[in-house]
Every structure is written in structure tokens, then in C-alpha cells.
Amino acid sequence: MPQLTFAATGESYDVPEGTRFLDFCQENNLPHDFGCTVGSCGTCACVVTEGAESLPSIGDEESETVEMATDEEGARLGCQLVITGDITVRAAEV
Numbered sequence: 001m002p003q004l005t006f007a008a009t010g011e012s013y014d015v016p017e018g019t020r021f022l023d024f025c026q027e028n029n030l031p032h033d034f035g036c037t038v039g040s041c042g043t044c045a046c047v048v049t050e051g052a053e054s055l056p057s058i059g060d061e062e063s064e065t066v067e068m069a070t071d072e073e074g075a076r077l078g079c080q081l082v083i084t085g086d087i088t089v090r091a092a093e094v
């Protein structure tokens with residue numbers, strides 16, 4: 001089972017493969033800002049600081065929203081991020 005680590009706290013969780021990052025946060029009362037939950041507002045932007053290579057590639061729609069939300073290199077949308085391997089995540093600077 002993939003492991004999700006929050007860079008800010010160092011806390012780690014086992015996450016069923018294929019779970020969306022934001023869904024896991026909401027189901028486990030883990031704070032992460034969000035808005036639309038469908039990939040259009042950019043509020044959930046985050047940066048995968050470790051393990052990004054294990055994730056599905058970013059799509060065009062996600063990429064457009066990320067570019068609107070943050071200038072951070074390698075940022076993703078928490079509501080679109082499907083966990084497929086061990087990752088460490090922090091909120092993006094928006």
C-alpha cells in the first residue's frame with residue numbers, strides 16, 4: 001500500500017492505491033485547502049516533494065489550472081492527484 005507523507009508534519013499514512021489525495025484528506029480529517037474538488041479552481045494546489053515519478057503524468061486540464069494557481073515547479077492539484085506510490089506532499093505557494 002502506498003505511503004503518503006505530509007512534509008509539514010512528517011506524519012505518514014498508508015493509502016489504498018488509486019485514492020485521490022484530497023479524498024484521503026477529507027476522509028481522515030487531514031487539513032488541506034480545497035474549493036471546487038473538480039480541478040478548476042486551483043485552491044488545492046500542492047507540491048510532491050518526493051516520489052513524483054510514481055504518479056500518473058499531469059494532464060492538460062490539470063496543468064492549465066496549476067499554472068493559474070501557482071508558479072511552483074512540479075505542482076499538482078490535490079483533488080486530481082491519484083496516489084499510486086509513496087509520496088511526500090506539501091501545500092503549494094499560491
Ligand code: FES
Nearest residue numbers: 035036037042079
Ligand atoms: S479543489 Fe479546485 S482545483 Fe482542486
